[in-house]
Amino acid sequence: MNARIRNATAAAAVFLALCAVPFLFGKFAVYLTIRIMLLGIFAVGYNLLLGQTGLLSFGHGAFYAAGAYGLGLFGARFSTDPLLGVAAGVVAAVLLALLVGYICVRHTEIYFAMLTLACGMMAFSFFWNAREITGGDDGLIGIMRAPVSLFGAVKMPIGKDEQFYFFVLFFFALSVWAAHRIRRSPFGLALAGIRENARRSEFAGVPVRRYRLAVFVLSGAFAGLAGSLEALLESNARPFMAHWTHSAEPVLVSLLGGLSSLTGPLVGGAIFVAMREIIQRFTENWMLGFGIVLLVIIMGFRGGVVGTLSVLFRKAAAPREG
Amino acid sequence: MSAPLLSTRKLSNHFGMVCTARDLDLSFEQGVLTSIIGPNGAGKSTLINLLTGYLPVQAGKIIFQGRDITRLPIHRRVRMGICRSFQIVNVFPELTVAQNVMIPVLARTGRAWRPIRRLSRETALMRETEAMLAKVGLLAERDTPATALSHGDLRLLEVGVALAAAPTLLFLDEPTAGMNPVERVRLLDNIRELAREGRTTFVVVEHDMDVVFSLSERIIVLHRGEILCDGTPESVRADAKVREVYLGDDVTDLFRYREEE
Numbered sequence: 001m002n003a004r005i006r007n008a009t010a011a012a013a014v015f016l017a018l019c020a021v022p023f024l025f026g027k028f029a030v031y032l033t034i035r036i037m038l039l040g041i042f043a044v045g046y047n048l049l050l051g052q053t054g055l056l057s058f059g060h061g062a063f064y065a066a067g068a069y070g071l072g073l074f075g076a077r078f079s080t081d082p083l084l085g086v087a088a089g090v091v092a093a094v095l096l097a098l099l100v101g102y103i104c105v106r107h108t109e110i111y112f113a114m115l116t117l118a119c120g121m122m123a124f125s126f127f128w129n130a131r132e133i134t135g136g137d138d139g140l141i142g143i144m145r146a147p148v149s150l151f152g153a154v155k156m157p158i159g160k161d162e163q164f165y166f167f168v169l170f171f172f173a174l175s176v177w178a179a180h181r182i183r184r185s186p187f188g189l190a191l192a193g194i195r196e197n198a199r200r201s202e203f204a205g206v207p208v209r210r211y212r213l214a215v216f217v218l219s220g221a222f223a224g225l226a227g228s229l230e231a232l233l234e235s236n237a238r239p240f241m242a243h244w245t246h247s248a249e250p251v252l253v254s255l256l257g258g259l260s261s262l263t264g265p266l267v268g269g270a271i272f273v274a275m276r277e278i279i280q281r282f283t284e285n286w287m288l289g290f291g292i293v294l295l296v297i298i299m300g301f302r303g304g305v306v307g308t309l310s311v312l313f314r315k316a317a318a319p320r321e322g
Numbered sequence: 323m324s325a326p327l328l329s330t331r332k333l334s335n336h337f338g339m340v341c342t343a344r345d346l347d348l349s350f351e352q353g354v355l356t357s358i359i360g361p362n363g364a365g366k367s368t369l370i371n372l373l374t375g376y377l378p379v380q381a382g383k384i385i386f387q388g389r390d391i392t393r394l395p396i397h398r399r400v401r402m403g404i405c406r407s408f409q410i411v412n413v414f415p416e417l418t419v420a421q422n423v424m425i426p427v428l429a430r431t432g433r434a435w436r437p438i439r440r441l442s443r444e445t446a447l448m449r450e451t452e453a454m455l456a457k458v459g460l461l462a463e464r465d466t467p468a469t470a471l472s473h474g475d476l477r478l479l480e481v482g483v484a485l486a487a488a489p490t491l492l493f494l495d496e497p498t499a500g501m502n503p504v505e506r507v508r509l510l511d512n513i514r515e516l517a518r519e520g521r522t523t524f525v526v527v528e529h530d531m532d533v534v535f536s537l538s539e540r541i542i543v544l545h546r547g548e549i550l551c552d553g554t555p556e557s558v559r560a561d562a563k564v565r566e567v568y569l570g571d572d573v574t575d576l577f578r579y580r581e582e583e
Contacts, residue, residue: 178438186428186444187437189417193425196414203374205400205429205487218437 011176018169022162030161034233036273037172038226039253043265044179045222046250051259052183053215054195056113058247059100059120063093063220065127065242067227072140072237073133080146082158082167086228093224094217096123101216105209108198120247127239139238143231158232168229175222180262182218191215223250256297258304267306325388327352327491327523328373328404333382335368335547342368344547346382350491355517356525357534360544361567366527367409369544370493374406375399386491401430403490407497409527411476413468413483420464422479423451426487451486457516458482459508474505481509485516494526498533510537535559543567 021033042064049055070092071085079085100119104112127134134140145164148156158164182188193201194208201208231237240246249272250265257268275293279286301308326349335343342365350356358366371377373384375396384392391399405426414422424441427450428434442448455461458478463471468479481497494513498506510533517524528534534541534555541558543551551561558564 181438181440184441185437185439186424186434186441186447189421189424189441190428190434192417192421193414196416197412200408200412200414200483201425202396203400203406203487204426204483205397205405206425206434207395207397211434 015173018172019166022165027161030165032273032277034161034165034168035277036270037168038230038233039249039269039273040266041172041175041229042223042226043250043253043257043269044175044262045219045226047254047259047262047265048179048182048191048215048222049219050251050254051261051264052188052195053191053212055105055108055212055216056251057104057116057216057219058113058244058251059104059116059118059123060219060223060250061244061247062100062120062123062242063097063223064227064230064246065123065237065239066093066096066220067224067229068231068237068241069127069134069140070224071228071231072143075143076140080144082146082148082232085232086171086225089228089231090221090224093220093227097217097220097224098213101213101220105212105216117244117247120242120244124239124242124244127242134237134239137239139236140231141236143235143237145232145235161233164233168233171225171229175225176262176266179222183262187211187214252294254304256294256304258307260303261306261310264304264306268304271305326350328384328386330373331383331385333369333372333379333384335365335372335377335380341547343372343382346547346549348542348549348552350523350525352523353517353520354523354539355513355537356523356540356542357538358525358527358542358544359529359531359534360550363546364544365547366544367495368547370406370495370525370527374404374493376406397429400426400487400489403488404493405484405487405489405491406493407480407484407495409495409499411473411480413476413479415469416467418465418467419460419471419479420451420455422468422483423454423486426483427451427454430487454482454486458485458512474501477501478505478509481512485522489522491523491525494524496527496529498528498530506533513537 018033022030042060046057046060049057067089070089074088075085100116104115104119107115128137130136145158148158148167156163158167190201190206190211193204193206194211198208227241230241253268253272254265255268256271257266258264272290275290276286279289297304303311329349330346333343333346333348346369358369360366368377372379375394379392382392383390386402386404391402414425424447425434427447433444433447452461452464455464458481460475460478460482463475468476471479477497477500481494484492484494497513498509501509513524513526514537516522526537538555540553541555542549543558543564545567550567551558551564
């Protein structure tokens with residue numbers, strides 16, 4: 001129970017600090033924090049698949065892109081309401097994830113990873129080539145940030161980044177909370193069982209394939225949410241969102257922060273975005289710097305940043321308790 | 323006699339040229355504690371693997387409670403009431419002892435689909451888990467990760483995970499392998515008691531003849547994928563063909579046991 005109170009307090013403190021960002025810092029920090037939260041949503045959902053269930057996908061960029069294109073196309077044809085648009089983006093991602101997942105979850109390990117990669121590349125080339133629908137290599141441009149209206153009554157503008165920030169923060173908090181609950185739920189335990197021993201899970205009566213599909217679609221929904229929010233942030237949807245290099249981002253971020261915790265991918269995402277945006281200002285070769293950091297972490301600190309810190313923390317606390 | 327719990331018709335299996343099950347017609351009756359014995363390579367594990375879905379059936383049929391389950395996937399068979407433990411410990415290594423037992427309970431009750439509910443609020447699950455851990459004698463280790471258990475405790479957990487699925491028919495593949503005598507007696511007492519309760523019918527594969535003859539009501543002797551002998555412990559012990567096959571280490575076991583009686 002003690003640990004639960006401590007975690008809740010820490011979460012509340014981070015949330016308040018995030019609320020304060022637009023009031024304390026300038027435009028760039030606000031933009032950077034939005035990017036961190038977007039990658040956070042993407043990675044925290046993705047880690048339900050990788051960290052919790054032990055499935056490595058290289059195709060989640062496709063669902064991210066489906067979210068962005070879903071919102072963009074829905075906005076162009078039906079309504080520019082951002083909440084409806086986000087919902088449309090998530091639905092698009094879920095549908096695509098169902099299709100891709102149905103094919104991929106029949107296999108595991110390297111075969112699963114390669115199938116997701118193949119499906120992701122097919123999605124990329126669809127977005128790239130279906131010019132009439134997706135705008136081809138230009139993508140969808142000029143996506144608007146219309147005001148949020150709740151039942152047509154209250155209208156909240158999100159046109160400025162400082163306003164949009166809170167829109168993103170809402171979904172970020174929701175995603176982190178949902179991922180937290182999923183990890184500690186009966187469903188989460190069944191997923192951990194599949195990661196630990198898929199064969200035994202079947203002999204425990206768990207329909208393993210169906211659970212794999214469920215978590216695949218679920219993580220696809222998180223990706224779609226992040227993608228639709230990015231479409232609103234950048235006012236466009238680009239085919240490169242579905243590119244495999246983008247699919248690799250949540251993998252790298254989860255490894256960087258640590259696979260076995262909720263906070264791992266969040267911390268990893270923050271480091272990743274900060275490094276990219278800051279180093280990029282000085283040199284084109286930011287990947288070189290990031291590569292070195294990743295190398296050190298994977299070779300020296302297997303648990304990632306969060307895993308390593310929590311081990312150090314426990315070591316520091318142990319003598320006092322004993 | 324009532325209809326058997328499970329029966330097979332001409333069940334066969336080959337690994338290349340090696341025949342591990344040849345036209346097996348077997349049936350298991352409700353409540354009869356049965357052992358399957360036979361020399362190495364006799365097809366004991368293959369038989370369990372076929373019946374529980376671990377291996378696909380190449381030829382023949384399996385009927386469970388009147389339903390053809392020959393092609394059913396593993397998890398469906400488990401939900402119908404057929405479960406097993408493994409010869410080599412096969413649990414969820416990084417999960418705690420309690421979590422290991424929770425997974426089959428959740429799957430059986432259909433609660434594993436709940437994605438938002440807190441695990442700790444599942445009071446019925448917690449109660450059932452603790453009862454199961456008490457039954458196999460692992461309550462003190464409930465929060466220990468499975469990897470940190472001793473070999474004997476792991477074997478107990480292996481059986482506990484299988485029992486937690488509340489099977490009607492449970493196959494135990496060498497449940498006492500590598501156990502010390504104290505643990506072995508404890509586990510066998512457990513099996514006997516559970517068998518007497520009558521909810522689960524046990525079928526045990528064993529190498530240890532003391533265990534086999536003290537535990538079973540019926541013994542099936544397999545040899546090269548065929549049934550060599552099938553009957554009460556007394557009739558099996560008296561069977562000339564069985565003695566012939568068991569020339570070697572085990573024959574002395576068989577005779578020693580008889581002399582001690």
